[in-house]
Amino acid sequence: MKMLWAAPDGAILEDSRRAALGRSGNEVREPRPEELSPLPAGAVLQYLPARTARGLGRRGSVESGKGYAVAAMLPNGWARTLLPAYEAPPGVAPLPFFGYTAVALRGDEMLVAAIQTEENYRWSPFQYGTPDLPDLVARRLAEQPDNRLLTHHAHCALDYGCYNAQNVFYRRWEGAVAVSAACNAKCRGCISLQPEDMPPSPQDRLDFVPTVGEIVEIGVPHLESADAILSFGQGCEGEPLLKADLIAASIREIRKATSRGTIHLNTNASAPKAVARLIDAGLQSIRVSLNTVTSERYAAYYVPQKYAFADVEETVRICRAAGLQIALNLLFFPGLNDLEDELDALEQFIARHRVDQVQMRNLNIDPDLYLASQPPLVGRAVGIPEMVRRLRKVCAVGNATPGIARAIQE
Numbered sequence: 045m046k047m048l049w050a051a052p053d054g055a056i057l058e059d060s061r062r063a064a065l066g067r068s069g070n071e072v073r074e075p076r077p078e079e080l081s082p083l084p085a086g087a088v089l090q091y092l093p094a095r096t097a098r099g100l101g102r103r104g105s106v107e108s109g110k111g112y113a114v115a116a117m118l119p120n121g122w123a124r125t126l127l128p129a130y131e132a133p134p135g136v137a138p139l140p141f142f143g144y145t146a147v148a149l150r151g152d153e154m155l156v157a158a159i160q161t162e163e164n165y166r167w168s169p170f171q172y173g174t175p176d177l178p179d180l181v182a183r184r185l186a187e188q189p190d191n192r193l194l195t196h197h198a199h200c201a202l203d204y205g206c207y208n209a210q211n212v213f214y215r216r217w218e219g220a221v222a223v224s225a226a227c228n229a230k231c232r233g234c235i236s237l238q239p240e241d242m243p244p245s246p247q248d249r250l251d252f253v254p255t256v257g258e259i260v261e262i263g264v265p266h267l268e269s270a271d272a273i274l275s276f277g278q279g280c281e282g283e284p285l286l287k288a289d290l291i292a293a294s295i296r297e298i299r300k301a302t303s304r305g306t307i308h309l310n311t312n313a314s315a316p317k318a319v320a321r322l323i324d325a326g327l328q329s330i331r332v333s334l335n336t337v338t339s340e341r342y343a344a345y346y347v348p349q350k351y352a353f354a355d356v357e358e359t360v361r362i363c364r365a366a367g368l369q370i371a372l373n374l375l376f377f378p379g380l381n382d383l384e385d386e387l388d389a390l391e392q393f394i395a396r397h398r399v400d401q402v403q404m405r406n407l408n409i410d411p412d413l414y415l416a417s418q419p420p421l422v423g424r425a426v427g428i429p430e431m432v433r434r435l436r437k438v439c440a441v442g443n444a445t446p447g448i449a450r451a452i453q454e
């Protein structure tokens with residue numbers, strides 16, 4: 045398998061003298077066959093600025109090539125198995141917030157270091173950004189011209205290509221409702237807010253608090269559509285639990301109007317008492333975002349303000365006791381989450397709380413920036429395919445949120 049590299053004009057070329065390499069944590073190695081797949085539809089290739097591609101030379105040593113490293117960004121439902129191998133000069137500016145994935149060339153076929161964790165037509169890129177979307181958005185905005193939240197999600201749907209925001213206008217499946225401008229964490233890879241000395245966040249954070257009326261105007265018609273899930277907590281906002289009373293009041297108003305569909309929350313799960321209030325109001329499903337279940341690594345990435353990982357676990361415990369659908373939104377990183385100790389801890393967490401599903405999410409961050417903030421990587425990494433195999437023995441592994449997953453099975 046040959047290494048790929050990029051010329052300054054962006055052309056992607058084969059290196060005939062070097063074999064492809066990938067990176068797991070800090071280890072640079074050849075990809076294993078089970079770690080590779082043909083480049084999936086919807087993947088995007090990109091070169092890494094100021095990073096030189098690295099490959100395996102004919103004498104068996106790791107060599108830097110002559111051009112930029114190349115990486116793939118994966119569509120939903122694909123889990124990265126290896127990071128790209130590259131050499132970065134000291135002090136180089138961090139990469140923008142994407143999930144950089146190793147690539148290789150076998151004959152004429154482009155390969156990517158990834159495995160598919162779920163094939164779900166509802167998350168296929170072909171279902172989104174369709175030619176009729178701008179008209180659907182314009183028509184809905186004309187129906188509810190004063191709804192600021194609808195205007196905000198129109199921007200997410202058209203300018204960011206957000207699937208959940210688009211679903212509000214398609215009136216189907218998982219639809220977005222953002223509520224919180226503030227957060228109680230400072231995630232190093234936050235996609236809605238970054239400090240000035242970092243690359244810009246991919247999305248702008250919501251800058252107002254919607255009213256119950258604005259939320260209900262979106263929520264009721266959405267839940268009345270087929271297989272609908274109304275999803276509080278989106279990438280364009282802070283932490284929704286900081287607006288738990290607003291969400292609880294909205295759920296109660298929505299449920300006066302319709303009993304259909306699933307009401308769901310995407311959250312950092314930092315406030316167990318707030319989640320208990322939402323369950324009382326009618327919350328049915330939760331997806332907890334975390335990069336690990338080990339508290340030191342969690343704190344190093346989330347930088348929690350006035351809460352700790354113990355609160356996250358307590359929230360999960362409360363949700364299990366109340367019978368909610370529970371998914372973990374696992375922001376995983378090859379060479380870290382598949383370390384033996386990390387994987388053992390995750391399996392135990394899943395078993396302890398009978399977690400229904402793990403959603404494997406590629407952590408969108410410069411790999412060097414992430415590892416620099418983490419405690420050292422110790423022990424053997426089993427590889428992402430083996431990690432997924434082991435997780436499937438204790439829960440479902442996929443990408444659709446639980447309410448939808450259940451609807452699909454029915």
Ligand code: SF4
Nearest residue numbers: 227229230231234282
């Ligand atoms: S919890 Fe979410 S909104 Fe808050 S800092 Fe982390 S990624 Fe950003």
